[in-house]
Amino acid sequence: MTTATATDSEFDQAIALEPDPGAPGRHLGELGAGWQIGGGVNGGLLLAVAANALRQELPEHPDPLSISGYYLAPSTPGPVSVRTETVRRGRSLATATASLYQDDAQGAPMEKLRVLASYGELAALTGEVRTSAAPPELPPVQECVGMEHAPPALIEQAALLERFDLRLDPATVGWALGQPANVGRIQGWFKLADGREPDPLALLLVADALPPVTFDLGMPGWAPTIELTVHLRAVPAAGWLRVSHATRNLAGGYFEEDCEIWDSAGRLVAQSRQLARAPRAQG
């Protein structure tokens, strides 16, 4: 198997942006059809696109330590523009905003995502590691369930899944057979399908990559993200990532989804939480 590098990989092509020569702070890109899920382009990918623009806005601070995205309307494949603006530049951290736009049917720009983030340099962080969280206990990769076993109705709506080598813990895929565990947890192993190794921006994608945990609560269907905040805590080591998504508070038509991403060296490299709208009850 050939392994995609950080320049020719599907992910890097998907988040690539060119500066708009006519408008400082404006970046132009293209959302690929291969990143769709349900009714729109995956929210983690959109966050990574905005984060890539912010990286150009803040060249002295390469990594988002904390990044919050507020999702305003579904995005679709096609041209996208991102406007960035610095809020404050400090020594170890810089804060900036990004607005992701697509043209509406009348050709008027419509904001789809607003982002606020503080950037620093993960590789420069020193200090002890006193992580008390434990990584999810997963069966070996070869005993987990690849997406080739997913229900066809899911795959049809999720071109996104073809970008991933996702191997879910069998204990958290009962929903695919009509037998959800009713726990509110989905976890598994993650790699990009083309072998591109994880880095900080790719972790933003991973934070929203798994099927919504509401599947495990017997609620199939689309769960639009309202808000997603990711804390990046370390540069991930190469290799498989362990990813868990869990909810503990589905109520009033919304739920929180907590994600942890652990790298192959056993480090908790990212923590995220999103607020999402619960799928409508069916039947």
Place this chain on the structure above:
Amino acid sequence: MTTATATDSEFDQAIALEPDPGAPGRHLGELGAGWQIGGGVNGGLLLAVAANALRQELPEHPDPLSISGYYLAPSTPGPVSVRTETVRRGRSLATATASLYQDDAQGAPMEKLRVLASYGELAALTGEVRTSAAPPELPPVQECVGMEHAPPALIEQAALLERFDLRLDPATVGWALGQPANVGRIQGWFKLADGREPDPLALLLVADALPPVTFDLGMPGWAPTIELTVHLRAVPAAGWLRVSHATRNLAGGYFEEDCEIWDSAGRLVAQSRQLARAPRAQG
């Protein structure tokens, strides 16, 4: 005991804002000295001030369902202004930003806090409650530890604590006696000292009200918030709140702090997470 109402309470006075007649979208207030902690004004209070401005910006959507604050520099007692701007108005949700400013020593406005939030109406949320999280197990209020037992060095730096009736679980206050549990958890009962009952904006204050969980890891000292996101999930019932703060990932000089707020009716009314800078090691 007389009970403060939502108009004459310390909290409502602290977050009160007047529109600037000369500048639409600009709101003027005053940060009280009584809300200081460590080197600045408490971050939860600042978030509530910004949230109050956003409530005026978005009159059709009274409550922040999700609100993210990025802290840029410490705030001090004295005049404050908040600029608000609508990002998008939808039917059930509206998104807006707020910037909180104070003048620097030269009289130039300096941004202290940038906020991004989506507002809706908590009382209008329907749908079942399937919360699987459990409230913190606390001894009865009268068996918990009031702040009158806190170390004088803590109280001196924390006028804020006089605004609260905070009763901490004895199992999580060993740090006050030099015997931290090294678990990374602090929890207890919370009320505003003047009896003002909780409401959504007050929950923003509560999300950052307890001593930093790093105390319980044997790390005394100031833990500045980088980012704080709060999800408000229900209108809180009157009475004591149960509040837990916990961290599971102190590493590289930063830690996350998760907060849950449960109301007297047993509902998980708010969940928050912040990224904070770990206190410098002492000695």
